[in-house]
Amino acid sequence: xxxxxxxxxxxxxxxxxxxxxxxxxxxxxxxxxxxxxxxxxxxxxxxxxxxxxxxxxxxxxxxxxxxxxxxxxxxxxxxxxxxxxxxxxxxxxxxxxxxxxxxxxxxxxxxxxxxxxxxxxxxxxxxxxxxxxxxxxxxxxxxxx
Numbered sequence: 001x002x003x004x005x006x007x008x009x010x011x012x013x014x015x016x017x018x019x020x021x022x023x024x025x026x027x028x029x030x031x032x033x034x035x036x037x038x039x040x041x042x043x044x045x046x047x048x049x050x051x052x053x054x055x056x057x058x059x060x061x062x063x064x065x066x067x068x069x070x071x072x073x074x075x076x077x078x079x080x081x082x083x084x085x086x087x088x089x090x091x092x093x094x095x096x097x098x099x100x101x102x103x104x105x106x107x108x109x110x111x112x113x114x115x116x117x118x119x120x121x122x123x124x125x126x127x128x129x130x131x132x133x134x135x136x137x138x139x140x141x142x143x144x145x
Contacts, residue, residue, distance in 0.1 A: 009076035
C-alpha cells in the first residue's frame with residue numbers, strides 16, 4: 001500500500017478562524033477528513049503532521065525518506081524563506097508536491113517566491129482546500145504510472 005505524508009506548516013492549525021476571506025471557513029481537520037476518504041478509496045495510507053516549528057518539519061521530511069511514496073506539503077510562511085526546509089526536501093528521494101490554499105502569486109510581493117518550488121515535483125495554489133485534493137489526485141495518478 002502506498003504511503004503519503006501530508007505536512008502543514010505554521011498557522012495552518014488556525015484554519016477556519018484565520019482570515020476566512022483568504023483561507024476559507026474549513027478547518028485543517030475538515031481538509032484532512034476529505035483527504036482520508038479519497039485516500040481510502042484509492043487504497044493509499046496517509047499520515048498528517050502540522051507544526052509551527054521549522055525543525056519539526058525538517059525532521060519529518062528527513063524521516064519520510066524511504067518510508068513514504070509522496071509528500072504533500074503546505075509549508076505556509078516557511079515557503080518563502082526557509083532554506084532549511086528547502087534543503088531537507090532536496091536531500092530526500094521522496095517527491096514533494098507543494099500546495100497553498102491561496103494563490104501566493106496574487107498576494108503580497110514577499111509571498112511570490114517559493115524557495116521550495118525549485119526542488120519540488122510541482123506546485124498547486126489558489127484553489128482553496130481543493131489545492132490539497134488536486135495534489136492527492138496527482139499522487140494517485142503518479143502511483144498508477
